[in-house]
Amino acid sequence: MSETAAKLVLRPGADSATASTEVSIGQIFLEFLIIGATSFGGVVPYLRGSLVTKRHWVDDKEFVQMLSISQSLPGLNATNMAILVGDKLRGALGCIAAIIGICLPGGVLMYIVGMFYRSHGDHDFVTAALKGVAAAAVGLILYTVMGLSKKSLAGKFDFVFIALTVIAVNRLHQSVPRTLLVVGLLAILFHRPCKKQQESATL
């Protein structure tokens, strides 16, 4: 009698724990596969729609935090987010399921595009269309850059670091690691923590 009572008491607790933490590897793979197959024009809104709104695997605040970590680390936002969310849900296996899922559809599609482009890429029609597409891509990157600048810059002086980076890579033809090391270090030191003074005092 007391044993069954104990079981009854234990069961609801155990159930709610599994409901909130146990997302199966298959579910993770499938959800990221869907994102990977449908996220035309940028992955982030689709990630939010699926992981926050539809599945409730991540709440909105955590999503923004994860995105800011993804942005600071090397790697694409899409794949870094897959790693962070996969890790949160099911550890290393979750990561693998998520990253394969998000990469698979686009990878297969581009593989097919590669075969087609190799045989038809020099046709006038294709060349003309691609000329338009390439120009559009430049506009797209500029838009991304401007959005990032609005969102993540801490002050006006940061434009100096942006300029230094561009000059180092485009004009001086320095490698990215060297640029990162020199300009990155300068920028980090510029934004060094100051306990007593206000940030503006460093200017």
Added chain:
Amino acid sequence: MNQVLALVRVFAYLSILTVGGGMAAFPEMKVLTVEVHKWLTFPQLIHLYSVGQMAPGPNMMMIVVIGQWAGGMLGAGAVLLAFFGPTAVLAFVVARLWKKLEKWPWRTSIQQGLAPVSIGLLLAGCFTMAKGAISGVETAAIAVGVLLILQQYKVNPAWLVVGSAVLGVFTFMPK
């Protein structure tokens, strides 16, 4: 087999350069894949990157094509692993660490310091690409047009890319 090893070396290196986004690695991708290894031409690289913007998923999946051309299906797989593997492991390790460092004052400094540098790297990639993609008034107008439309209206960028392809056919098709 040598090609596959070279692909792995190149793309594992490019992988760690993608600070801020895939475009950050573009200048060195051009040097390594076009000039050093001659796996493709610069116009082809630009075309593939641009077409990749129409594909769903992470926006650098065009690397699959470079792998395919240089080393077949094995090459494509190798490139994917090399390009996404290192940053995946790094993200896995650092993200766990990052949460523990919440109170560490330099954490904010690193994030604030890396922000302008990653923006600069993206911009440098954009300029490298523009050198090949913007060749006259028409292409410049398309680029500026896309930028302005995205700033004004909430449209899916993929449609603008498709629209520019159509525009391209009408504008650049030899008569």
